[in-house]
Amino acid sequence: MRVLLRAVRARWRLASVLLALTLAGLGAGVVVLPWTYQGEANMVFLSSRIVAKQAGGNPYLVFASSLTVSAEVVGRRLMDDQTVQSLRKQGYTANYTVGVAPDSAGPVLSITVTGSDPRTTGTTLKALITAVNSQLETLQSGLKPDARITADVVNSTDRPLRVRKPKIQLLGELLAVALGASAGLLLLVQALADRRRATGPPAAPPRSPDVPAGEIDYEAMWLESRPGDPGHHRADDHA
Incomplete structure (x- = not known):
């Protein structure tokens, strides 16, 4: 953390630019990313009229395990791939889940639809309610009407509700990634700068005392370029 704060103080201009880009991206995400809408419905399965006769004809007094x-x-059947594709071809493209309600001890079928468009979400929910009754008719096509079980809507969402959590969660994840990338870039730049300062500029080659300042020591350059004995000396040193 101290290293990061030091990098921010030393590279505050770069840090300011990265922060501005992060905030701009976050604002764009708020506008561009769609909201999630959700619709729900619960349907209860009721006994046939023949079975309900033992309760005076009231199907709500007879809930056998077979209904569940x-x-x-x-x-x-509604979650089958063929059914999903069939609904999509009809324009009901919102995602959905259908299954026995986990919080109910009775034969209650729970339907949950989610999508980015409230209209499509609502129409998909209505189509699924109709599909439940269609599936029941298909499964009991060979039975008399009095021997068929039925399904009744217990509750249904009139208008899909906006769910804020998925979008806020996604924006939070994008913000965390952007801040992490910015911190990594700052630390990298600061590390490279520290390495350059630690190594310093290359040392200049030693100059001959016989060469006046401001002139080029051609003999020293020639000697450095020659391979051979490192103990080689100038000719004038032997004189």
Whole structure:
């Protein structure tokens, strides 16, 4: 942390530019990234009229375990890839999940639809409610009407609600990535600068005392370029 603060103080101009770019990207994300809309519905499966006769014809007084099994079967059929693709071809493109409600002990089928467009989310939810009844009719096509179980809507979302959490969570993740990348860049730049200061500029070759200042020592340059005995001396040193 201290190293990062030192890099920010030393490279405050670069840090300011990176912070401005991060904030600009965050603002663009708020505008560009779509919101998530969600619609829900719960449907209860009811016994047939023949079975309900033992309760005076009231199907809400007769909930056999077979109804829960029926609800699970219908939910699995609606989650089948062929059903999903069929709904998409009809324009119901929102994502959805259908299954037995985990918080209910009875035969309640839970439908949850999510999408970026509230209209598509709402129409997909209505299409799934209709599809539940269609699946029941298909599964019981060979039975008399009095022997068929039915499904009734317990509750349904009139208008899909905006869910803020997915977008806020995504923006938070993008912000964390941007800040991490900016910190890494600052530390890299500072490390390179520290390395350059530690090594320093290359030392100049020693000059001959016989060469006046401001003149080029051609003999020294010639001697340095010659391979051979490192103990080689100038000719005038032997004189």
